[in-house]
Amino acid sequence: xxxxxxxxxxxxxxxxxxxxxxxxxxxxxxxxxxxxxxxxxxxxxxxxxxxxxxxxxxxxxxxxxxxxxxxxxxxxxxxxxxxxxxxxxxxxxxxxxxxxxxxxxxxxxxxxxxxxxxxxxxxxxxxxxxxxxxxxxxxxxxxxxxxxxxxxxxxxxxxxxxxxxxxxxxxxxxxxxxxxxxxxxxxxxxxxxxxxxxxxxxxxxxxxxxxxxxxxxxxxxxxxxxxxxxxxxxxxxxxxxxxxxxxxxxxxxxxxxxxxxxxxxxxxxxxxxxxxxxxx
Numbered sequence: 001x002x003x004x005x006x007x008x009x010x011x012x013x014x015x016x017x018x019x020x021x022x023x024x025x026x027x028x029x030x031x032x033x034x035x036x037x038x039x040x041x042x043x044x045x046x047x048x049x050x051x052x053x054x055x056x057x058x059x060x061x062x063x064x065x066x067x068x069x070x071x072x073x074x075x076x077x078x079x080x081x082x083x084x085x086x087x088x089x090x091x092x093x094x095x096x097x098x099x100x101x102x103x104x105x106x107x108x109x110x111x112x113x114x115x116x117x118x119x120x121x122x123x124x125x126x127x128x129x130x131x132x133x134x135x136x137x138x139x140x141x142x143x144x145x146x147x148x149x150x151x152x153x154x155x156x157x158x159x160x161x162x163x164x165x166x167x168x169x170x171x172x173x174x175x176x177x178x179x180x181x182x183x184x185x186x187x188x189x190x191x192x193x194x195x196x197x198x199x200x201x202x203x204x205x206x207x208x209x210x211x212x213x214x215x216x217x218x219x220x221x222x223x224x225x226x227x228x229x230x231x232x233x234x235x236x237x238x239x240x241x242x243x244x245x246x247x248x249x250x251x252x253x254x255x256x257x258x259x260x261x262x263x264x265x266x267x268x269x270x271x272x273x274x275x276x277x278x279x280x
Contacts, residue, residue: 003178003213006205007185013197014189028197035204037238043208044268045233046215046226047071051271053219075263082259086149093262094130096269102126102171104210105179125171132164132187133202137195144195147255182206196254237264 013031017023048067055062082089102122134141138156145152168187172180183206190198216226241260248256 003209004182004185005209006201007182007189009205010186010189010193010198010201013201014192017193017197022194025194025196028194032196032200035200037234038204039208039212040200040204041237041264042227042230042234043211043215044264045230045237046219047268047271048233049215049219049229054271071267074267078263078266079259082262087151089262090145090148090150093265096265098123098126098130100126100265100269101129101207104207104214105129105171105176105183121171121173123171124167128164128166128168128171129183129187129202131167132161133190133195133199135160135164136191137198140195144255144258147253148259179206179210 048064051067052062078089078092081092099122102125105125135156142152142154168184183202186202186206187198190201193201212223212226215221216223219226221229241257244260245253245256
């Protein structure tokens, strides 16, 4: 898929920020919110379609209400774990993010890919992507992670950024040359931005777009058909997220948003992996 949306959008964002910025942080938050609503949350709002597809493939019946109850149950259990042990919950979040980011970067035709080499590439690529964003914005990252109640080192050596680049290169697969370049240039431009725009540009303009492409191919729907089906569940996720922040944290902060994304990510990760990587 010759799509450089992430690289182009992030480069324009970076140029505007360098020329007209730095601007008020609220502007970054507003743009992040728009991107999150446009692609970030919708790319995970089709999990019921994924579950239905898997059920049909395995000759099972699918009912929406039990699925939603099970899905929310996983989120609730993970939320309870965040309350009991933020450190373990954070490690789980990092682990699934690494694998999921690396997995969704693979847009090559589905063959039999469950090999140790492919697994190593997936983990290396996901590690490179996530660690580059985190390490290159460590002072901001440290503040957010500390707010979650997770112990974290105060400073990181600049050498960790080179380690991130090494992991990125180890995850390179020539079959996915264009997505790799798109992601690489998105991360490079994001280096010159604050953490929130750097993360959301990758998450919404690269990762979510790749995920949409995978869903389109496997569900055999065009973009508009798919997006219409996702909109009600996107609004539902936003409502739950706002209720979560208002009822539990009382006001809008950054770290509860990342915790809520982790609650959405765990069940989404399992379903997307099952759909994308298993043959019909």
